[in-house]
Amino acid sequence: MAEEKERESPEAIVVEIHKKIKEAFEVFDHESNNTVDVREIGTIIRSLGCCPSEGELHIFISEVEDEEPSGYIRFEKFLPVMTKALLERKFRPIPEDVLLQAFEVFDTAKHGFLTREELIKYMTEEGEPFSQEEMEEMLSAAIDPESNSINYRDYIAMMVIDEN
Missing domain, CATH: 1.10.238.10 (EF-hand)
Incomplete structure (x- = not known):
């Protein structure tokens, strides 16, 4: 019974979300250096069940990009923004x-x-x-x-x- 309650805790939900995000990110981290090409971000987001418009995708990228855009997105910048989007159920598909x-x-x-x-x-x-x-x-x-x-x-x- 205690184990069941633990799985439903907010912390457990966040741990599960982090795991899904990391797995999706790693598919495109070809150099295994915790970065992906900025052009892959839309694909990663969509693989997580989100459907942002092009405008929403550009805003998302601006939130996770470094001060000086390098063409790559770092996992540590992507993780909190994507976690928040999933928790808030942003970019839901159209019914x-x-x-x-x-x-x-x-x-x-x-x-x-x-x-x-x-x-x-x-x-x-x-x-x-x-x-x-x-x-x-x-x-x-x-x-x-x-x-x-x-x-x-x-x-x-x-x-x-x-x-x-």
Whole structure:
């Protein structure tokens, strides 16, 4: 019984979070010197179940970067900021129903799919536009090569992170 209470303590939760962050960070610490390339920070954050926007990611990086940017982020600067983000449940993924509503706005004919061309148009011309790299990544994961369209219900089901 005491062991069960210990696992649920705030200290135990923080220890578990630190362990997850260290494991995610180490994947990209190719030199094993407690630093990662700044360009990997978004990938590390996303691997921890967070989905920051590009703007949020830039703010996060500014918080963990050294005074004189070197192109590398040190683990000791990353750990407290990432721990706080996880404890505060920042950068949570958008719920499935909200994603579905967003796709349905573009699918005015209510077909249940968007064509490749429609998807490219909406993702590069509206809101916070996708970069070429992001667009190519989405297309490779989302577009059915036979129909050259995206069945967005299937895509959403694939994208949603199970938080349990």
